[in-house]
Amino acid sequence: MTVPEPLPDAVDVVVVGAGLAGLRAARTVARAGRSVVVCEAGDGVGGRVRxxxxxxxxxxxxxxxxxxxxxxxxxxxxxxxxxxxxxxxxxxxxxxxxxxxxxxxPRRVPSWAPRTALDGLLGVGAKARIAALAVRSLVVPPRTQARAPERSTADELARWGLGGAPTETFLRPFLNGVLGDRDLETSSRVFSLFWRSFALGxxxxxxRGIGAVPAQLAARLPAGTVHLETPAERVGPGLVETARGTVRAGAVIVATEGTVASQLLTGRVPPPRxxxxxxxxxxxxxxxxxxxxxxxxxxxxxxxxxxxxxxxxxxxxxxxxxxxxxxxxxxxxxxxxxxxxxxxxxxxxxxxxxxxxxxxxxxxxxxAAIPPTPAGLQHPVDLGDGLFVAGDHRDTPSVQGALVSGRRTAQEALRYLGAGVPSSP
Structure with missing residues (x-):
């Protein structure tokens, strides 16, 4: 039986949660030369990405x-x-x-271009409008897309002449799996950025599975940073209480799923839909x-x-x-x-x-990123009193959003501590 490493009594930053946001936050703190510990409730890193x-x-x-x-x-x-x-x-x-x-x-798989062009699922006009939507998402800078006039994804598709059959036979089935959103209520800002990512990537x-991503992030942290099976029981300014002891810190970052974050932060952050x-x-x-x-x-x-x-x-x-x-x-x-x-x-x-x-x-x-969303699609992460919150519920609901949130939240915590903020990565 392996005896877990003891928790330190005090560090500069405690991160609660070893998902993508928490691991990215810990990496940013460590690169700034500050001590950091990550408390993870589960038996492995990754959170929902395992x-x-x-x-x-x-x-x-x-x-x-x-x-x-x-x-x-x-x-x-x-x-x-x-x-x-x-x-x-x-x-x-x-x-x-x-x-x-x-x-x-057809840009990515030229050999499929004739088949795609002649296929009868979508009409010629619908294919042209989908292509135009992709061009728009590539040409307009992401920062501008994140601040564009907002509507639901369903309304945005209708505005592009893609309501009805194109949505029901192709776009809704595709986007349901990406967004988890049956009714396509998701902000058109989020949809636009997702569509850009599909066109580019x-x-x-x-x-070795999606869990290889957080495993690589964790491997880049100093040895002993991540403590598994260490759920946070209470979070307060300057401390995190766990079943294995209390860690005091200059700053605390709660980087859990949004509902858990709301519970730990006792009302400072509303639970997301x-x-x-x-x-x-x-x-x-x-x-x-x-x-x-x-x-x-x-x-x-x-x-x-x-x-x-x-x-x-x-x-x-x-x-x-x-x-x-x-x-x-x-x-x-x-x-x-x-x-x-x-x-x-x-x-x-x-x-x-x-x-x-x-x-x-x-x-x-x-x-759920349902309108209205903040301009730039970023919610505040500094809650005051040295408490911070990170996760895809603070940015876009995606791997990109989780990683961006972890970095920017750690940078806010470092500024609070008066530390230098390292550049990416």
Missing amino acids: TDVVDGFLVDHGFQILNTSYPALRASVDLAALDLRRFVPGAAVRDADGRLHRLAD DLTLPS TFALTTQYHVAAEPPTRQALLHLDGAGGPVVNTMVLTAAAPSYSPDHRHLVASTVLGPEPLPETELRRELARLWGTPVGAWEELATVRVPRALP
């Missing part, structure tokens, strides 16, 4: 895709060391008549496809998306078998009989022989 091993298969905590265009990701992580495995930048959509449409970004997964996602994993002897392509339901069924993870990342399987991940909105899985019926329809192949592997419920998968 990977478990189930019967030898890599099982991410829900639907995860890593977009390589995120500036904060590129500044924080060695992407080459993650051994990223790429998905086709597009989607396969099963329509209400049972036809399967395979679409890809590769959609990938690390070969959140969206839930549930992912169900199956093992198949033969894959329904060998293309690394996200599959969507253009008929509006309950499955948000389904994909063969091993088509992109064979390392997710311990052997020759294949791993299929299927995601639904909400905190509860579909009954297995209903799920298999939907998957057989979406994949166009029998799935009765697939083995159930795992179900991952993420009841607070993403914070």
Whole structure:
């Protein structure tokens, strides 16, 4: 049995939570030459960005895709060391008549350009407007997009002439999985930045699972910084009380999921509205496809998306078998009989022989960024009295938002302590 390292009595900064925001905050503090400790309630780092091993298969905590265009990701992580495995930048959509449409970004996959141009799921006008939307997101600076006049995503799509069939058959199924937002209430500012990231970046997964990202961040911290299975019981100005002792600090950063942060900070931060996602994993002897392509339901069924993870990342399987991940909105899985019926329809192949592997419920998968949002999409992080709060609920609901929040919150804490603020990374 390994005896955990004792908590220090006092440090410059205590970070509560070893998710992406907390680890990025700790890294920023450590690089400034200040002492830091991270108290994590769980048995591993990553928070909602974790990977478990189930019967030898890599099982991410829900639907995860890593977009390589995120500036904060590129500044924080060695992407080459993650051994990223790429998905086709597009989607396969099963329509209400049972036809399967395979679409890809013709700029990124030129060989698919004729197929995408001739496919009948979307009309010529809709394809042109989607392309124009992408051009706009690339041309307009991100800072301007984050301060643009605001409406819901649904209203923004309608404003671009993409309401009705384009939204219901393609855009809503795609965005539901990305935003967790069934009704597309998410701010048009957030949507615009997401659309930019899709146009610029590769959609990938690390070969050893999404948990490789926080693992790399943690490995860059001084030894003994992160204390696992050390939940914070009380947070106050200058201290964090845990079951393993109290740590005093010049500044305290609460970098947990937003609902937990609100509880720890006793009303200083309102609990955010959140969206839930549930992912169900199956093992198949033969894959329904060998293309690394996200599959969507253009008929509006309950499955948000389904994909063969091993088509992109064979390392997710311990052997020759294949791993299929299927995601639904909400905190509860579909009954297995209903799920298999939907998957057989979406994949166009029998799935009765697939083995159930795992179900991952993420009841607070993403914070909701519903209008009105602050200009710049950044909520305050300095709560006064040396207390600070970080997380994707303070920025955009994304890996980018979590990493940006961790850095800027740590910089605010360092200014409070009178320390020099290091430049990125």
